Amino acid sequence: MxxxxxxxxxxxxxxxxxxxxxxxxxxxxxxxxxxxxxxxxxxxxxxxxxxxxxxxxxxxxxxxxxxxxxxxxNMESVVHGFDKMPSAFIGLFHGDNTGKAVVVP
Known part of the structure; x- marks a missing residue:
């Protein structure tokens, strides 16, 4: 500072x-x-x-x-495939994403 x-x-x-x-x-x-x-x-x-x-x-x-x-x-981490939604969600708590986490088909 x-x-x-x-x-x-x-x-x-x-x-x-x-x-x-x-x-x-x-x-x-x-x-x-x-x-x-x-x-x-x-x-x-x-x-x-x-x-x-x-x-x-x-x-x-x-x-x-x-x-x-x-x-x-705008910063996003995009995961492709709804089948990967559970791992994408868990990744939120491990710092795997940058900015908004989005799961797309």
């Missing part, structure tokens, strides 16, 4: 199945160092996407414009 950097945090999927967590006790873990946060004077802000429901379509239009301009690229 650059000095005075900003980090937006939405979701904690990496902690959802953490068996080391105590049930009923909210806790988020991440690989950052508190000393680095202080030394670099970083700013962290958590958010929930529904905070901006009233601007949903504005976001859709902006994302579309970035795709058309080539500033945003």
């Amino acid at each position: 650059a000095e005075f950097g900003r980090v937006s945090v939405c979701g904690a999927v990496s902690t959802y199945n953490d068996e080391g967590k105590h049930i009923g006790m909210p806790a988020l873990t991440s690989p950052f160092s508190e000393a680095t946060v202080i030394w670099k004077q970083l700013r962290f802000e958590g958010f929930i996407v529904t905070r901006w429901n009233d601007r949903w379509m504005e976001g859709i239009h902006q994302l579309k414009a970035w795709i058309v301009q080539g500033k945003l690229k």
